[in-house]
Amino acid sequence: MNIQEFEKHIHTSLHNTTAPVDEAALFQALGIEEKKNRTYLIPILCFGLALAVIGGVFWARSTTNTSCVIPARMTEKAAKHPSTSISRIATASYEDNKAKASSSPASHNRITPEIAPQTEKTTLIINPNQPTKKHSTSVAFIKKESPSDDTRMTVLHRHPTTSEKQSREDLAHSASANQHNRMTLSEVQPLTKLSSKLLYESEKLKSSKKIECPRFTPPDVVLKLGMEASLGGTHKTLSMQTTETTEVFEQRKNNENALENIGLKVFTEIESRKLPVGLKVGAEFTRYVEKMRYKDSFVQIDTTVGIISQTVSPNGDTITTIYGDIITETEVTVDKVRHFSLFTLDIPVTATYELPIGKSSGLQLELGASLNFRTWKRGSILTDMNTFTPASEANYFRSSMGISMIGQVNYRRSLLGGIAYIGVGIRHIPTSLSLGSTQTTHKYTSAGLKLGYIMRL
């Protein structure tokens, strides 16, 4: 057997050998460790936010359309002051009746609340079985009794309208059925109070269908929609994870500078009326830009084979020619300017606290976190000496920056039915933008001016 066969055997045996590897340690060292499955957090967060917004809207709406039970002390107050809005239904009907009575020529026997106390021997018939609405259309009919005759007679001379006829029929029916409800006028309180009694003390009223009351107090929360534009600067930190640095890293550290950042945010704001606090949730698009000026000068050596020496004898017979490397040195100066941009799409969630300043302005403090949804890269980045690679292909940046901390202070002022504000904000991204395999840590902290406008939904 010859040596070639033996070498082939060695190749076959050893070429594909493997050795056990601690994968987890290697992944960690390369910065590509398997993250805990936290993908479920994003839908949960989105669901929570959506629930909060929808809940806020429903809460705000439900507080405007609720059935209400009016407290007794309020009804009395309303009775004394019919114009008070709390008993609008009663007073409105009451006013209707009053108007009808005054327009009718035969309405002198109908006693208005103002004249009721002056009338003597008048019996008030109350029909507690009547539904509230009927009561409201026929608040009270006063029957005048003759002092000499026990026979009660209704003194209503005018031709009744259909509704009044119905009311009177009801009254006649109830008169026979509810004798005990009769009382003399002297026992009767002023009609305004009676009116409230009729409305709010009647058993029928209490057990009847729910009354749809309008709400006169504003909802506890307000939902708003806002838009914000920002312009700011970025502070970048670039460091190596290892003690040794590379030429490329040194070049980048010295010559790569973060420029301005611009952003646009759309958000909803839920504000409490009772407390000066709120919640902002939205979507923000930001662009960060970096610029690099690469300057380098080096000597480029070109070697070509040529005649470097030639000897010719005095008589011209001997010619010696020596061929060799001809080295040409050229000094090359490189001066390149390249930019790269990072576009981020984030979901900022902040809690707000507002300090009022005067009647129409205030100072709002915001604090929260921003979840990076996606990061895109454009432009070129230095990957090797004198070599720029498209940032999207350079295998340098992470595809997501994770969670960053945000804080903002806004001066807000009412303007054109909404709120305009100007503020300053800061954002710190604790996660490195670069991949672990690059052995570099590339972080951003940005601050800037914010301008926004908020409309009430």
Next chain:
Amino acid sequence: MKYNKVIEGCIRGEASYQRELVRGFAPTFKAIGLRYLPDEPSASDAVQEAFINVFRYIHTYKHEGSFEGWMRRIAVNASLNYRKKHFKQRPFEELDHHEKSSFTLPEAVMKLDHEELLKLIKQLPDQYYLVFSMNVIEGFSHKEIAETLGITDSTSRATLTRARKKLKNLLGLENQAQLQSTEKQAI
């Protein structure tokens, strides 16, 4: 191609594809590291450096030749660089290649398993071992060996010839007893 998707994913910097690549090649890289470096921790460090280089330069892979070959070359280079950085080495002796090595070996050598073979060739002097391994095990050409080690082609060839001779000596002297016993078993 088998690795196209993984290569594209790694170029985009997606960790899942990078992990897939590491899972696929790390055991091979580790074996390469153990062939060129004296201990396990050094081999692990070399594997890590090899993958850093793979991720850094994967966008330069031109899809010419096998991807495994490209990866293997990076692993060998990483191991040799680590060796150069952390372990003292004698400089290569410049040699002219004018010898031919042609000799026969007993059939019993074919019965040696990969551990015994590795143990055997690791007995070669460092420079011989490097050239022999790169040429015979990794399949590098003399030109590639010359570029990697910074020597000339002829030095590489001459070193390989000497390595073969040395190997013959090693087989004849130190492994004689072992070979005889293996032959008996074969009979």
